[in-house]
Amino acid sequence: MSDKNSAIGVFDSGLGGLTAIKQLRKILPDEHFIYFGDTGRVPYGTRSFETVIQYAYDDMKFLSGFDIKMAVVACGTVSAVALPSLEKKFDLPIIGAIKPACAAAYSSSANGKIAVFATPATISKKAYESELMKLDASLSVFSVACPMFVPLIEAGYISENCEVTRIIASEYLSKLKGTGADTLILGCTHYPIISGLISSVAAEILGHDIKIIDSGYESALAAKQLLSERNLLNGNSGGSVRFFVSDETQNFKATASIFLGEPTENVTKVSL
């Protein structure tokens, strides 16, 4: 039976969820986290719904072998495609990336024109669109599938002046020209890694600033609220993270240390 001292399970297709872990550690410093990154099968966002649902089930199954009090789906694609299916199969609270980001975008937008950048699977599922429409059917939503961002980020093309990533970002941002969107949801946890680049290219292409919503940050806030409401916040001080991945640990350790700004030694390879 899980209690206040139980951990929070977090998973992603690979490295992207580390942006969520970073936010979770800041907002919930006294919690213990079990992170699973499916680095042996990343990326998810260009695969079919059926495959994403199967992989998400495997990931949650792995996490539910630990003593966890809730799960955070730190993957936009899984949140968009597989969340209802996970909620049916697992009996614990699950926070996805979609709802919190949509609520934040809705609060943030002055003109009701909201853009969404996400993986092809997330966009074709219309997950952000449907959630925003539930909040207010008069919103205008502009969705753009960004298949190249995850491979570029996983390959390290992340510096703000990286020419290739800027060209790809221009290609995606051009699709927002003339829409007047004042808010942009980064609907994949990888994307905040290049949010500086995206902002800078957006200013060039659109000629105006666009407010960026980081779905990982919003999910972390939502996780805190849920634990607080259920009186499940860990009262002891000093949280921790344990990492599990499905491919070798070395690359993951190196990249995770950079993302998190703290040494990341506690990484174990597992087979699902």
Add this chain to the structure above:
Amino acid sequence: MSDKNSAIGVFDSGLGGLTAIKQLRKILPDEHFIYFGDTGRVPYGTRSFETVIQYAYDDMKFLSGFDIKMAVVACGTVSAVALPSLEKKFDLPIIGAIKPACAAAYSSSANGKIAVFATPATISKKAYESELMKLDASLSVFSVACPMFVPLIEAGYISENCEVTRIIASEYLSKLKGTGADTLILGCTHYPIISGLISSVAAEILGHDIKIIDSGYESALAAKQLLSERNLLNGNSGGSVRFFVSDETQNFKATASIFLGEPTENVTKVSL
């Protein structure tokens, strides 16, 4: 017991092996092919050796459930990392991508300076390098890991004037400046899809032509020779291909039709 009428099993991590199938169909038009593309777990070339070996075993295990007389590993990464392990575990002739390409490059090079473009896994395994050294220890080999080519090709950035792919190709080709390499092995079956672009950028960056070796084509020639030596060529006319993939079939069908220049309807999704 397999005989002349048995099929040839071919596998790749995804779409790349289609370049090999195209060559195999040309060179062995009367043979039956069973192709498996592991589209649910592509790419392989950025994963660890251990994971590539496991996935390659799964792929061969699947193919060996059919009546096949030989297998062609239409994946540079698997050929580099997992071929000896497959040869130990499966009792049938297996043609990989490395040996035939190295032999062709050795014949082709006038000055003994040979470049290799391949995935990070293949390059770090030094597979082409070792094989070339076996042929002639006086050769100079220049190996370049090209992690972005597979994601770009899988996302369709393949036209000869595609700016992003040209920039990435320039980055990789710049590493050959001053080496004098006159021959370039494309050590991943995805790469021949952009061989025109690579040739054109090479001429710009290096200031001279470079002879391109397509490992899929060389493997197809080697497969024919092996069957001929063992008297296993199919004597009946009219070959065929059946495709199996581990993710949805729709994208695969569309892309396969383009690559092969023939309609590709016979595609089935399977779980490994």
